[in-house]
Amino acid sequence: MIPVEHILLLSAALFSIGVLGVMLRRNVIVIFMSIELMLNAVNLSFVTFSRGMDSMTGVIFIFFIIVVAAAEAVVGLSIILSIFRTRKTLNIDEFNILKW
Amino acid sequence: MLIIFYIFAALSIFGGLGVLFLRNPIHCALSLVGTFFCLGAIYVMLNAEFVAVIQVLVYAGAIMVLFLFVLMLLSSKDTDQYANKWPIGKILAGLLSLGIFVQIASLFTAGELQLGPKGAYPIEVVEEVGSIALIGRLLFTDYILSFELIAVLLLVAVIGAVVIAKRRFE
Numbered sequence: 001m002i003p004v005e006h007i008l009l010l011s012a013a014l015f016s017i018g019v020l021g022v023m024l025r026r027n028v029i030v031i032f033m034s035i036e037l038m039l040n041a042v043n044l045s046f047v048t049f050s051r052g053m054d055s056m057t058g059v060i061f062i063f064f065i066i067v068v069a070a071a072e073a074v075v076g077l078s079i080i081l082s083i084f085r086t087r088k089t090l091n092i093d094e095f096n097i098l099k100w
Numbered sequence: 101m102l103i104i105f106y107i108f109a110a111l112s113i114f115g116g117l118g119v120l121f122l123r124n125p126i127h128c129a130l131s132l133v134g135t136f137f138c139l140g141a142i143y144v145m146l147n148a149e150f151v152a153v154i155q156v157l158v159y160a161g162a163i164m165v166l167f168l169f170v171l172m173l174l175s176s177k178d179t180d181q182y183a184n185k186w187p188i189g190k191i192l193a194g195l196l197s198l199g200i201f202v203q204i205a206s207l208f209t210a211g212e213l214q215l216g217p218k219g220a221y222p223i224e225v226v227e228e229v230g231s232i233a234l235i236g237r238l239l240f241t242d243y244i245l246s247f248e249l250i251a252v253l254l255l256v257a258v259i260g261a262v263v264i265a266k267r268r269f270e
Contacts, residue, residue, distance in 0.1 A: 002105045002145060004215075008208050010109045010142075014135075016201035017116040023193035029171055030125050033132050036163065037116055040139055043151070051146045055219030056226075059235055060243055062151050066158055067250045071257030073163050077170045078265035084174045090125075 007048040014041035028080050028092050032073065039069050105145055112138035129167050136160040147223060150232045 014037060021034030043062050050058025080090070087094055115138065118131030136159045143152035226234060239247050 002102060004213060005208050006105070006109070007142070007146075009205055010112070012201050012204035013113055014116050015204065016197045017113070017120055019200055020193060020197040021120045023196070024120065024190060027125050029167060029174075030119065030128050033119050033128055033167065036159070037119060037132065037135065040136065040155075040159070043155075044139060044142065047143055047146050047148045047151055049215070051148070051223075052215050053217075053219050054222040056221045056234060056238055057219070059148055059151055059231070060238055063154070063235070063239070064246060064250055066154055067254060070158060070163055071253055073166060074257050074261045075264065077166060078261040081170060081174070081265045090174060 004048055004052045008045055011041045011045040011048070014038075014044070026092055027090050028095070029077075029090060031092060032076055032080075036069065036073070039065060101145065105142060108138040108141045108145075111135075112142070125171050126168065129164055129171060133160050133164050136164070147226060148231060150235050 018034045018036075018038035018041060021037065022031050025031055025034065043065055046058040046062050046065070050056065083095060084090065112135045115131045115133075115135030119128045119135070122128050122131060136155060140152045140155040140160070143149075143155060221234065
């Protein structure tokens, strides 16, 4: 049996890496990937708590989180696609006006 | 068992650092796929086979393929992804994420972890009924309203993506 604390530490580390990625990277798609990494870290702690507490709620929750993540990725990438058509760049510092 | 967990944990951290530090976004995406596979392996060790399967199918399969498609579609010239203008910003970002890590970690390393009352599904029940059968039963009884709503959300996302990404003829 894996100690619960170690899995939670892994989850916290992955989450922090995701936060750092969102703040350091300037490519929009890489920022999106960091957000996915954070969602995965949260999923890992959901499974851990679910197993540790003999409950199935966490696993059901992950099902919904993955659906929301997929929807978010699809809509976000299509927004990036349509911004790229007018700005011709993926650098998030260039996306500085709402309407053009 | 424990040593395998540590190997996969190290590999997944390594993949996450790859997302953080690799210059080429395609390499970042592939390194993230590696992280997702390692997390899938950890889910198998935690007796969550269903989560492991959808992790590999949906995350490593569908979502990352979508990311790679968009990356290859948008061949951007600006390869410099770091904001070099303000190095203090990098240090602040590092301190903030370190603070988040310490804060989360101190929650469960300070003392004995209190997990609360045990639920109705111990490991023996899960192994007897099967984790997928159990999830399916719960999803279509207790969580049926959420299930229907999430289906509507998925439909809205599909329609929204098509509408937003469609090329406008002006």
